[in-house]
Amino acid sequence: MSGLRRAFKDVMQFPTAVVGLLIIFTLVLLSIYTIVTIPYSEAIRLWRGGEEVWGDNPRAVPPAWTNLFRQQKLPESVVLTDESELVGKQMTAMSDGMTDVLLEYTFDYNYDAFPRDLIVFYTAKYESLAPYVAMFWVTPDGREIRLGDFTSRPSQTYRFDQDDRLMRRLRGIQPQVALFDDPEVDGEQPLRGTYTLRVEALLFEADADLDAKFVLYGQVHGLAGTDHRRRDLSVALLWGIPLALSFGLLGALGTSILSMFIAAIGVWFGGVLDELIQRITEVNMLLPTLPILIMVGTFQSRSIWAMLGWIIALSIFGGAVKGYRAIFLQVKEAPYIEAAKAYGAGNARIITLYLIPRIIPVLIPNLVNGIPGFVFLEAALAVLGLGDPVLPTWGKLINDAHSQGALYNGQYYWILQPTVLLMLTGLAFAMVGFALDRVFNPRLREV
């Protein structure tokens, strides 16, 4: 244990390693935060839930913070339901059993561009007589524009840009633009200020009710933007962290430890067993991993854990075995091993307690340096279409972005965000790995 502490102190001498450790630490904290605030089931729901989960998000828009870098601020979405404080609902009973419902949606609009879409989702509760709805739009400079009126069904969607009468009234200009355009200014520019959407409805039954959700689809959304299915990318980015870390760690750990045992057993027992292991290793090193994984993905399962299992199985009889074997061959000749045999230590004890500790100084840097490889491998598999079909990973994001032509469409954020995270993760482990190399291998310190 004191050896580990000493090693840690030595590693801290390298500034790059300190940076790397900070990044890793941040990633781990984020993972914990993610898993706690968005539990697995919730994450799956958010990622695969369907329209009801992400229906309110705009499609394929950049993150909201990109506005910091824009001169012309793009609008963020506005979602108003009657639970919101910005919504006023008044129900006035009138004579002859009818109720007048007045819903007022008030919001500020201070952007330099127009919204993507304007939709109101109505839910009406009634027995047989449907409520009648009329909508009005009030601009900050006091103009009132009549929108549409209709009889509501139990679930009714009013899309502003699909209302022909409104289009005619607006002289053919898209409602997203026309309703916000500043009349004083030449050209199209939104008028800043407070807008109101007024919904006046008439209920014909005593127990009838009407609720509505007004969604103004912006051009930026959230922490990380959205994808082609309107999903908030931050879910995938955040959940990608623990997935990448665990994949990388399990892969590197599993491979290193198993390779180490294989090498130790081969060296210790020697003879036919050693020859066998060496031949298996040599053949295995020639096998093409990726095509085999493609076959596994196609015929068996694309689950990330199945893939991991196969990757480990294909990696353990690899080059590392040769390297460890060389070291073990030397260690095996050490006098203290002979002494152990002389005082009656058994094979298992010698291998685990006397041989293997000698390889730890080599194992640890190898392990840490191997983690980025596994992280990238997972991403690469996803980009090739072999990614886990269920889990939201960074590789999946890149895959989606690629297949949706994100770069052609200028949706750079979609590719850049997961890529940068991958890079940071890889870089962090690599920097720590280099420092560990130098700590455990003092001769490299002068390099």
Next chain:
Amino acid sequence: MAEQNVIGKAQNGGLAMDREIADDVLLSVQNLRVWFELRRFGFGHAGYVRAVDGVDFDLHYGKTIAIVGESGCGKSSLMKTILGLNTPTKGDIYFGGDQLTAQRGENLRIYRSKIGFVQQDPYGALAPFMSIQRILEEPLIVNGIKSKEERVRRINKVMGEVKMSPPEDFLQKFPHMLSGGQQQRIVIARAMLLEPKLIVADEPVSMLDASVRVEILKLLRGLQEEHNLAFIYITHDLSTVRYFSERVFVMYAGQAVEKSRIEDLIRNPNHPYTLALLAATSDPDADNATRFRDVPPGEPPSLVKPPKGCRFHPRCAQMIAGLCNEQEPPHFETEPDHLVACWLYK
């Protein structure tokens, strides 16, 4: 074990012995041959390395014997066979009543643990990543001493015996923190842990500084006298043998060429090889610089194809043609308890 050896099982399959063993004999090495098979390309047979080719001696309880020889003479292989780490090809070893070739598995493990082993390289003999306490606990744990108190008691006892007191000062240290002499004391302490009756010491001081060597040799001698231990002291330095053993035998090319008491060997060396060894061993004397030493020409022979007859004959100035290069000399007794395998003494 990964050695490529054991081409045939011992001929004494566990019943008849070559020689009767007296009651006070602890170790009896009888006609021991240890041959290693040479493999060509891992499969084909390419001859045998006859590391030990006919060694025979008895060691009594509480007595010391020194085995002297140069590298390649087979003393290491002999030592390892006595320790139970190699299997005899022919002949056998009887230790405390147990026949080596009859031991297998757990019995073999127990056999090995009864002999203490002090190695040449004090630093290499200690696991560098274990504390001294851990190093000393290992043989006890392996041999079933389950109680922690018992282990601590034994460790403290042996630390006292090797004069590393107080033990607490050393137990938490790691080998690289100790000097060569201290490391060797720990090795000796470890050898004493299981209360052996026999200790085999392989060049125990050759890697230590001159001023420390004598200290360690005296320590070993003190332990030997106090516990009535039998000792096998293996070395190539004749000058230390006087301070440590009563009897000595000189090994050359896998065989014992001369066996005697140490004083007799120095006073009256018989075998030409022994004479060469003695002549080549220097005492500090300024006149050494003025004369050349007589060294037999050539090198020790290959153990794969040893010379016919006496193995030293190609280098021997007194070789008798027709005899020395034809027949292996038997042991002749030149004075009581002084045997030499040389035709000159027929």
Next chain:
Amino acid sequence: MTDKILLSVEDLVLHFRTSKGDVRAVDGVNFRLGRDEAVVVLGESGCGKTSLAKAILRLLPKNVSTYSGRVYLNGEDVMQLSDEQYRRQVRWLRMSMVPQAAMNSLNPVMKVGDQVAEPCIIHNGLNKEQALAQASKMFQHVGVPLDFLHRYAFELSGGMRQRVAIAMSLVTSPDLIVLDEPTSALDVLTQANIFNVLKGIKSELGISFILITHDIATSSELANSVAVMYAGQIVETSDAHRFFHEPLHPYSQKLMASVPRLRGHQEPDFITGQPPSLLFPPTGCRFAERCTKRFDRCSQEPPITEQDGRLVKCWLYS
């Protein structure tokens, strides 16, 4: 007088910087070596003797903190030369070295003949043929059969390899060879052989030697004079005869007493304690802690006094 002195080392200091402080490996060493003479530097592990060899030959590692003093070779102070000048003019031309475990440091992928020839090509500017011819001559001097010129290091025994290493140090005909523990890993007969070789070289080629070792018995095989090193300093310098018969410094006396003798009758002695660390050597006499003859003056560093042509650093003699 200067004619007979080949090498004169004055106040040689070599300190290394480490994370724990400065290791004062060579802390003010003085000695002289005449032509055709062999001096033995006797010392145990940790006394700085290998560093002394490196200091004389300027084979320094990167973490040197102090390197000073004067090294007069044939009257010229070679410490004044730049590293490049030193490399071209001195190292391996006038002074060469057989490092510790040289037999294990031979190039495994080069034929031994080529290895021995290489210094000639580099330092003397000979072409390959001439260099190989020179190498063959050296093989004869050290007693290695000529057909070994085409063999590789692994084909040779330990003794043969050590001879090859010696040949390598000889091939450029230097005036002085430093040998660091040349026989410590070798068997007794091989040791005797190597010393025979060295004696032969000394008388035939007139080369001087500095032999660094901890083995007192074998050191007497070559020594004309002896310098005893302890904790980075030379504590006694003497001609061999008087040294081996009657050493002056208490440490030397203890060392002599600790040699097990084949033919003598005394019970050998040993020295309790350990040599001081070269990181923080004690003030005053560095041996005082382990010396049975110490007295209160020993808390100050003793001067070097001359006793009848011998030099000793001990208050008992001043």
